[in-house]
Amino acid sequence: AxxxxxxxxxxxxxxxxxxxxxxxxRDKVLxxxxVDQLRECLDTIINNPGSRRILFHGWNCAELDAIALPACHLLYQFLPNAATREISLCLYIRSNDxxxxxxxxMAEAAALLHLVGRLTGYTPRWFSYFIGDAHIYENHLD
Structure with a gap:
């Protein structure tokens, strides 16, 4: 073409x-x-709840070199159960204070799970929280 x-x-x-x-x-264009990842998740939960790809990424990879530090919250995956009308959420955190x-x-993700449940007609069920590198800073011990 x-x-x-x-x-x-x-x-x-x-x-x-x-x-x-x-x-x-030659003429070229950039x-x-x-991509509205959350909108795509909502649409997939409603129209194809059996999909295993209902997830969104917390990073905009095209802008990683322009930011001081990438977000710690990295990957959100929704797991709807169409038979029970329940929905769960898995969240992967790359580094966590x-x-x-x-x-x-945890509060943000739980609120997100409830919001997505309300918008899609599902009842929130499980929230799983995975941490790649968990740490406590010494000055927080006091």
């Missing part, structure tokens, strides 16, 4: 043109597509 047709197809699929340039005498970060992360 020619370039114009490829660009038109990409735009139909939700990509937008960020910039246009010319390289070696395309970008934002047990005294300060863990309570906030």
């Amino acid at each position: 020619d370039a114009a047709a490829q660009i038109a197809d990409a735009r139909k699929r939700g990509f937008r043109i960020v910039s246009a340039l010319q390289d070696e005498g 395309l970008y597509k934002a 047990i005294g300060l970060g863990a309570p906030f992360n």
Whole structure:
């Protein structure tokens, strides 16, 4: 297909043109597509609750080099049970300050599970919390 047709197809699929340039005498465009991961999770829970890919990532990998530190909360996976209309959530944390970060992360994820349950008609069931590197800072012991 020619370039114009490829660009038109990409735009139909939700990509937008960020910039246009010319390289070696050929017109080129830079395309970008934002993905609403939470919306995709909600839609999949409603339309395909048996999917094992109902998850979203806490990082925008395209921007990791522009931020001071990547988020500790990394991966959220929803596990709906269509037969019982219950939903569970698994959260993976790459690095967790047990005294300060863990309570906030647990409360945030539990609230998210309840919100997703309410939006999709499921009752919250289990919340599993996985920590890659758990630590307590000495100044938090006092």
